[in-house]
Amino acid sequence: MEVKDITAVKQFLLSLQDSICAGLEEEDGSACFHTDQWDREKGGSGITRVLTDGATIEKGGVNFSHVFGEAMPATATAARPELAGRAYQAMGVSLVIHPRNPFAPTSHANFRLFVAEKSHEEPVWWFGGGFDMTPYYGFEEDCVHWHSVARDRCHGFGDGYYSKFKNWCDEYFHLKHRNESRGIGGLFFDDLNELGFEQTFGFVQSVATGYLEAYRPIVARRKNMPFEENHRRFQEYRRGRYAEFNLVYDRGTVFGLQSGVGRIESILMSLPPVVRWIYDYQAEPGSEEEKLTRYYLKPRDWV
Amino acid sequence: MEVKDITAVKQFLLSLQDSICAGLEEEDGSACFHTDQWDREKGGSGITRVLTDGATIEKGGVNFSHVFGEAMPATATAARPELAGRAYQAMGVSLVIHPRNPFAPTSHANFRLFVAEKSHEEPVWWFGGGFDMTPYYGFEEDCVHWHSVARDRCHGFGDGYYSKFKNWCDEYFHLKHRNESRGIGGLFFDDLNELGFEQTFGFVQSVATGYLEAYRPIVARRKNMPFEENHRRFQEYRRGRYAEFNLVYDRGTVFGLQSGVGRIESILMSLPPVVRWIYDYQAEPGSEEEKLTRYYLKPRDWV
Secondary structure, eight states: OOOOHHHHHHHHHHHHHHHHHHHHHHHHOOOOOEEEEEOOSSEEEEEEEEEEEEEEEEEEEEEEEEEEEOOOGGGGGGSSSTTTSEEEEEEEEEEEEEETTSSSSSEEEEEEEEEEOOTSOOOOOEEEEEEEEOSSSSOOHHHHHHHHHHHHHHSSSSSHHHHHHHHHHHSEEETTTTTTSSSSEEEEEEOOOTTOHHHHHHHHHHTTTTHHHHHHHHHHHHHOOOHHHHHHHHHHHHHHHHHHHHHHHHHHHHHHHHHSOOHHHHGGGGOOSSOOTTTTTTOTTSSHHHHHIIHHHHHOOOO | OOHHHHHHHHHHHHHHHHHHHHHHHHSSOOOOOOEEEEEETEEEEEEEEEEEOOOEEEOOOEEEEEESSSSGGGGGGSSGGTTTSSSSEEEEEEEEEESSSSOOOEEEEEEEEEEETTSOOEEEEEEEEEEEEEOOSSSSHHHHHHHHHHHHHHHHTTTTHHHHHHHHHHHEEEEEETTTEEEEEEEEEEEEOOHHHHHHHHHHHHTTTTTTHHHHHHHHHHOOOOHHHHHHHHHHHHHHHHHHHHHHHHHHHHHHHHOOOSOOOGGGGSSEEEEEOOOOOOOTSSSSSHHHIITTTTTOOOO
16 A cells, blocks of 8 residues: 555545535535534544535534544454554544434445554555445335445445445444344445455445435435324434444444544534434334334345 | 341332432422333342423433342442452432423432342442432522532531542543533442441431432422523533433443343433434523533532
């Protein structure tokens, strides 16, 4: 890996952030992303872009950040504990979109490059990322579309990548204390460098540019569906699971809160705009609400 | 410590739960606590009492639980790491009350006894607990009253207990990632046995029975104050901090989620009913909202 490679990834991530924001603004049809540029005292900077109170998107954030650290925390790489303590840099785009309509799912995507210095050696680098979707009401065709794009975007890269990263996604986005999946999954990969830099970066680009193709048609189908107060309440209730996952399990969030690396408001922009915790809620048997957890939130083959 | 001592603590805690629920129902004036009795497969049981959508209390839970475990987790005792892995029993009452009116503060209290077995030795036991208050709008007289009761209830027990446990409370209920206190504090103690069983239990009784005396007059003063939509929004926004604290830092909650000890719905009944996360909210300088964090949520001597 050379310096020009890091520059190329940075350029890609910045233009990814731009095109995703532009596509989402178009889909929203009313609000625009607001931009906060920030610098980190200890090295690094970021561009946080947040859209609030749109016609379609109630709250959405698309962050770019590039941070430098003197000692890599153990949470940064599960697969390479021997690198803990090394100097590193990390850059990535991370986004969470919470639509207003309860029939439109929340989506999350993240694409990042880690580079860890090794003295007298080539730097160690890897990519991580993926995208996943969290519906509040299930629609078979949405799940199939989402996973079809995920599968197509893996095509032509490593053997069995779709199946491998689909399963990893199901494992990762799991609320252990609820024994529930956070959503219907998608792709999740980490510590990826086995294809060499050029091919791995190509894979990341393929998946990353697939996000809008996966998400927009679903939002377009759902954003104007009429809904009642009870649908909205259920969405707010289910968003509680999202908050629980992000605050208790998500590696990036927990790392950010514990380490002080990164900007708190940018890390926590992933939290839903309005959340409801209802004690011991039980969905009516046979209802759409019950089908969500019984059918949609179980790992399954969608394509 | 003898078996009859454990029985006495259990009786006290059950009657404490009853009297607190009765007092809060009286203060609410409309709703009643609903009771769920539950048993734990691996040993132990609990009584969860929850009040929702009352005239005054939007959501409140008062839990009793008594659980047995084969191997004490490290999170159970910071001060006695050598006991990790021992068989134990834990019983306690834990409560969180979220009033509807933004001018009425949230309150939390917890009183618990831990007993860890040591082979061929007397069991090791200690009490923990305390109470603390989280206002959304500050009122000097409420803070003074709350801490006056806290101080009075410590009187006649260990030397400097109020000041020691007041400071411990300020340290414990601190959101590191926000560099903010959760509320205006109160009392927090743990690993307490230095006075011997009888006196320590007496101290716990003194504080525990002081909770209603501390909280009710404040709720009574605030529950009917007129408020606007913007006050309500700010309350919902600040409740986000409560959720962040409980899910990220609270020892009992994190222990419950990670260990599978206890009942998830009972553990998470502490989470607020409706929460709002607003990206990069900034209170207007000089406003009551700004005064909350600038003045009230800084550790200070209230009495």
